[in-house]
Amino acid sequence: MKAKLPTLCPSCEELLSVSQLSCEHCQTIVQGTYPLPVFLELSPKEQEFILRFFLASGSLKEMASQLGVSYPTVRNQLDDMIQHIKDLDI
Amino acid sequence: MKKLLNPIEFFGEKKLLTINLIVFIAGTTLAVFMKATFGSPIDLHFASEISVLNTLLSNISAILMMTAILFISGKIINLKTRFIDCLNLSLYLRIPYYFLTFWNITGTFSDMTSKLLNQNSITELLPSSTIDMIVITSFSILSLIALALKALIVYFSFKTISNAKKIADYLILVGVFLTILILSLFLF
Numbered sequence: 001m002k003a004k005l006p007t008l009c010p011s012c013e014e015l016l017s018v019s020q021l022s023c024e025h026c027q028t029i030v031q032g033t034y035p036l037p038v039f040l041e042l043s044p045k046e047q048e049f050i051l052r053f054f055l056a057s058g059s060l061k062e063m064a065s066q067l068g069v070s071y072p073t074v075r076n077q078l079d080d081m082i083q084h085i086k087d088l089d090i
Numbered sequence: 091m092k093k094l095l096n097p098i099e100f101f102g103e104k105k106l107l108t109i110n111l112i113v114f115i116a117g118t119t120l121a122v123f124m125k126a127t128f129g130s131p132i133d134l135h136f137a138s139e140i141s142v143l144n145t146l147l148s149n150i151s152a153i154l155m156m157t158a159i160l161f162i163s164g165k166i167i168n169l170k171t172r173f174i175d176c177l178n179l180s181l182y183l184r185i186p187y188y189f190l191t192f193w194n195i196t197g198t199f200s201d202m203t204s205k206l207l208n209q210n211s212i213t214e215l216l217p218s219s220t221i222d223m224i225v226i227t228s229f230s231i232l233s234l235i236a237l238a239l240k241a242l243i244v245y246f247s248f249k250t251i252s253n254a255k256k257i258a259d260y261l262i263l264v265g266v267f268l269t270i271l272i273l274s275l276f277l278f
Contacts, residue, residue, distance in 0.1 A: 064102070072175055073099045076253040079170070 007040050015041060041088055046081050053078070096246035097182055098187035104176045114149070117188030121145050124191035131156040131180070132237065136189045136199035144249060149184070155270060156180035161190045163266040164252035167259045175251045183243060186236035193229040198222050 008022055018034040039047060056062040064074045093100050121127070125140050128148040143162055157173070157180040164171030194200060198221075248263060 068100070070099055070102055070250070070254075072172065072250050075170060076250065077255055079168075 005040065007036055038085065038088065042081070042084070046084070049068060049077060092180060095243055098175055098179060098247045099250045103178060106178045106182075107174065110178055113185060113188070114153075114181055116136060117184055118146055118149050120188055121149065121191050124194045126191040126194060128152045128187070129276060131159070131183070132240075134190055136194045136203055138200045138203050140232075153177075153180045153184065156183060159263070159267045159270050160248065160251065163263040164248070166262050166266070167254055168251045171252045179244070179247045179251060183240050186239055190229070190232060190236055193225060193232070196221065196225060198225045199229075
């Protein structure tokens with residue numbers, strides 16, 4: 001089973017940050033405090049939406065037909081995500 | 091049920107427009123046979139004599155008025171609002187009224203309109219038989235249900251059309267609706 005990268009704290013549900021990175025080849029360990037990439041700060045549903053959008057060559061109409069919903073529904077999801085990313089203040 | 095209350099969310103605009111236009115033709119034909127005519131997006135009344143052209147034009151005008159209301163308020167809330175979605179919703183909103191025209195199958199409402207035009211006394215308008223009474227009472231109840239249903243459809247579908255979320259968005263819709271309705275009284 002492929003382990004899933006946790007992005008939220010299991011205790012307080014706040015966003016986690018990266019504090020340690022390691023090289024599997026030479027065992028070098030880098031320590032520090034790094035924020036998670038924007039993509040990982042999004043919910044799994046939003047991440048899946050971005051992947052689908054990318055795979056559909058950025059066509060909302062194509063996505064809508066794949067998901068079995070209408071164009072305005074997909075467009076609204078995209079607008080909500082754009083607003084969410086703007087609110088993350090990156 | 092969700093698909094019935096918000097068809098805009100699930101069906102493509104071309105498919106929906108084709109179905110809506112077929113329903114529009116069938117509904118207008120039914121309205122002509124039932125001697126029904128439409129004054130505004132929320133009006134349905136019966137006459138003793140009607141012309142095909144009058145019913146057709148009144149239906150088209152009610153649809154265009156509702157389309158304008160949805161499109162203007164949608165554009166105020168979200169510039170990405172599309173005309174085709176507003177037109178589709180307006181056409182779809184007519185369906186409950188097409189069903190209501192069946193209540194004039196016995197000619198009860200046409201007779202009452204005729205009496206109203208020819209008599210001065212209100213007592214002459216009172217339903218003369220039990221069947222008339224049942225028809226009028228059931229029509230009143232169903233009209234209210236149709237209005238509530240239309241309000242629900244507008245609430246859910248307008249959310250999809252314009253991405254409306256806040257109460258203020260719906261207040262804009264109500265404001266534009268009342269403005270256009272009042273303006274239409276002066277224009278027509």
